[in-house]
Amino acid sequence: MKEFTIGRLITFARFMKLTFWGAARQVTGSMYMLETQKGYRVLIDCGLDYEQQRNLHDNPSRHFPFSPASISILILTHAHIDHSGNIPNLVSQGFRGHIFCTPATADIVKHLLLDSANIQAGDARKVKNRYKKGRKDPEAIPLFTQKDVMKSMEQIITLDFHKPFRLNDALQFTFYEAGHLLGAASVVVEFTENGHTQSIGFTGDLGRNNSKLVKNPEQMPELNYLITESTYGGRTHKVQHDAESELLYHIKETCVKINGKLVIPAFSVGRTQAIIYTLNRLDKQGLLPRIKVFVDSPLALRTTPYYEQYQHQLNEEARTFYSRQGDLFDFENLTFVQTPADEKDLFYCHEPYVIISAAGMVEGGRIQEHVKNHVQNPFSTILIAGYCAEGTLGARLLSGQKNIKIKGKELRVYSQITATDVFSSHADQEQLIQNTLSYNSSKLKQVFLTHGDEQSMTTFKTLLSQKHLDKTTIPNKGEEFML
Numbered sequence: 001m002k003e004f005t006i007g008r009l010i011t012f013a014r015f016m017k018l019t020f021w022g023a024a025r026q027v028t029g030s031m032y033m034l035e036t037q038k039g040y041r042v043l044i045d046c047g048l049d050y051e052q053q054r055n056l057h058d059n060p061s062r063h064f065p066f067s068p069a070s071i072s073i074l075i076l077t078h079a080h081i082d083h084s085g086n087i088p089n090l091v092s093q094g095f096r097g098h099i100f101c102t103p104a105t106a107d108i109v110k111h112l113l114l115d116s117a118n119i120q121a122g123d124a125r126k127v128k129n130r131y132k133k134g135r136k137d138p139e140a141i142p143l144f145t146q147k148d149v150m151k152s153m154e155q156i157i158t159l160d161f162h163k164p165f166r167l168n169d170a171l172q173f174t175f176y177e178a179g180h181l182l183g184a185a186s187v188v189v190e191f192t193e194n195g196h197t198q199s200i201g202f203t204g205d206l207g208r209n210n211s212k213l214v215k216n217p218e219q220m221p222e223l224n225y226l227i228t229e230s231t232y233g234g235r236t237h238k239v240q241h242d243a244e245s246e247l248l249y250h251i252k253e254t255c256v257k258i259n260g261k262l263v264i265p266a267f268s269v270g271r272t273q274a275i276i277y278t279l280n281r282l283d284k285q286g287l288l289p290r291i292k293v294f295v296d297s298p299l300a301l302r303t304t305p306y307y308e309q310y311q312h313q314l315n316e317e318a319r320t321f322y323s324r325q326g327d328l329f330d331f332e333n334l335t336f337v338q339t340p341a342d343e344k345d346l347f348y349c350h351e352p353y354v355i356i357s358a359a360g361m362v363e364g365g366r367i368q369e370h371v372k373n374h375v376q377n378p379f380s381t382i383l384i385a386g387y388c389a390e391g392t393l394g395a396r397l398l399s400g401q402k403n404i405k406i407k408g409k410e411l412r413v414y415s416q417i418t419a420t421d422v423f424s425s426h427a428d429q430e431q432l433i434q435n436t437l438s439y440n441s442s443k444l445k446q447v448f449l450t451h452g453d454e455q456s457m458t459t460f461k462t463l464l465s466q467k468h469l470d471k472t473t474i475p476n477k478g479e480e481f482m483l
């Protein structure tokens with residue numbers, strides 16, 4: 001968009017356009033655009049869309065609804081793929097601006113994106129082999145390659161929490177702690193013209209209070225507009241115990257009482273570290289039974305050291321533990337599966353053990369092998385430790401399906417299937433409402449709900465309205481608002 005030139009008054013007319021390009025009436029694919037009248041375009045997040053992908057032949061994230069070259073800058077809230085996973089594609093299609101994120105996000109996102117590029121290359125090879133030569137299939141072309149990831153990394157500028165960054169004479173933004181993942185931020189964009197400032201706050205993914213390792217989410221300053229996630233807008237976490245008691249209970253029930261194996265599917269970054277840290281705390285208190293604990297996740301292995309590198313950003317409990325013990329994750333019976341010898345140890349281990357592996361929703365990754373090996377064993381327990389989107393294998397197991405298919409094999413489910421919310425890294429309904437209402441001052445003009453399924457959003461909106469907050473909108477994909 002060009003600057004208006006027909007009159008000084010019109011040039012000074014002030015507006016900012018907000019467009020919801022992703023995570024609109026669904027959870028994944030976060031991508032919002034702020035655009036000034038002068039055509040300065042700020043993209044907030046650029047994530048992969050998993051939900052639409054299930055319904056379409058080609059990947060819906062492949063084509064952007066705008067020219068990537070027209071984006072001035074990108075602000076990345078955190079490293080998770082549903083927020084960052086389309087960045088290399090944006091760069092390969094012409095985006096040349098800076099990518100702003102916190103230092104921890106910059107370190108972690110590199111590994112997540114390289115891993116994503118690897119998975120895509122593998123999937124594309126499989127599709128190519130399936131079809132005869134010459135047939136063109138969109139699925140056989142990865143969205144991006146490792147080279148695109150490394151190119152994207154060159155565009156990153158890191159910025160610490162609470163340090164305002166001035167983009168031009170009208171715009172600045174600041175990161176606040178989102179308490180969701182190491183380095184995760186909420187972001188406030190301030191737009192000033194004629195001495196009048198509008199504040200637009202994006203929660204990013206909002207953590208829950210009293211998480212393991214990361215701090216509680218932080219309140220942003222007073223806002224004119226709030227864009228809030230609503231993953232758990234529809235329900236409150238069922239948490240009866242603290243994380244230590246919860247894990248100890250499952251270990252005793254499965255590994256001690258019946259000599260079985262406890263299989264925990266967990267996201268490689270965030271969830272896996274929270275679980276290992278909890279086990280370490282139990283071990284240091286002398287409460288952990290003497291059983292082996294395996295972590296089979298190359299991505300977890302690569303990203304775990306960042307928790308100690310950035311330990312100053314962790315919560316007080318974790319910092320105190322680190323200063324007393326000198327480590328967060330190291331205990332005697334823990335093995336990160338790295339070498340063929342470790343794999344052999346795990347494969348031939350006939351004693352009770354705990355295995356933590358990715359992916360959290362059991363949709364891919366090494367966990368599939370472990371679930372395949374244990375799902376038919378009545379002495380094993382599969383403990384789902386995170387959110388499982390509809391249609392994923394994790395969700396199917398939780399729904400009580402008795403027959404499942406893994407890696408082309410039909411299997412009957414005989415193991416125990418159970419779940420825990422204690423490691424959830426998202427604020428639940430109660431906390432989301434509390435957080436949203438905390439911005440309900442005379443300054444607040446509108447609240448937009450994103451990053452949730454339609455039912456969660458509708459419930460959330462109804463509850464907000466019962467609490468006398470009526471200025472809530474559930475935007476559609478592509479919908480624009482003048483702020």
Ligand SMILES: [Zn+2]
Pocket residue numbers: 078080180181205
């Ligand atoms: Zn996230």
